[in-house]
Amino acid sequence: MSSNPKLHKFFHRTPIQIRFNDIDQLSHVTNSVYQQYFDLGRLKYFTEVLQEKMNWEVEGLVLASITIDYIIPIRMWDNIEVLSKIYEIGNKSLKMRQEIFNNTTGEVAAVSKAVMVCFSNAAGKSIPIPHRWRELILSFEKDLQL
Template sequence: MSKTLNSSLHDFKHRSPIQIRFNDIDQLSHVTNSVYQQYFDLGRLNYFTDVFEEQMDWESKGLILASITINYLKPIKMWDKIEVLSRIVEIGNKSLRMEQKIMNHSMNSIAAESQCVMVCYSNSLGETIKIPENWQKRIIAFENSVKLRVKI
């Protein structure tokens, strides 16, 4: 990996290897753009399971997408080796902001970038809730730097 590319990725401490499936491929012989969202979803789920050291109880509290943007930079082919890099960059009272990248190791390049805002939500209450303090502490302990918009 080039020094420039490597240095721009050092802040991403969480990595999720992704298996490309045959049905991910379109007529142009690359991963169809809607599948990139699924890869980012897998990266987010793995991130929270690993950092929180527990599986979310989606009924009582979980994180739902409020907004997401994806920039498609390079195509991904069937046999490429890829992984999703994820990090939290900002935490608020009820929401957080995450950045993600799909690293294509076969091409030594970033295939896509994503930014999303997630809101803490209780399905049983049917409303947004504060991000639990223990989640905030685990994210802060895991990440190198997080912008806080809330006191914990």
């Protein structure tokens, strides 16, 4: 599937509560907090889509790469949510795109792209993505093509 963001349709949304301590001296959400918002969206995505809690000792997903593009500032009283989508899945890894969407302004505030690798802590190495996860992701991401 193309990684062109205009082609992505998000099926997963995570509302985010902005906390007072998320705000910097400029009255914006500080940049390091964006990562926490993306983490919350990613964890909720996998818990809901995979219908289980990951047991990283046996099989889990670990971040191999992540980028964040900051587009517009988020302010204290903005209503925001994290949109999450897996847009590519391989044998041992997958790619996720996330956006922080500002419902107050109607704009995308930030975009994150991540590569995650399936990993067994007990084995100490990467492992193939479990078939049950692959099927659940493909079922959820209706427009994901292999």
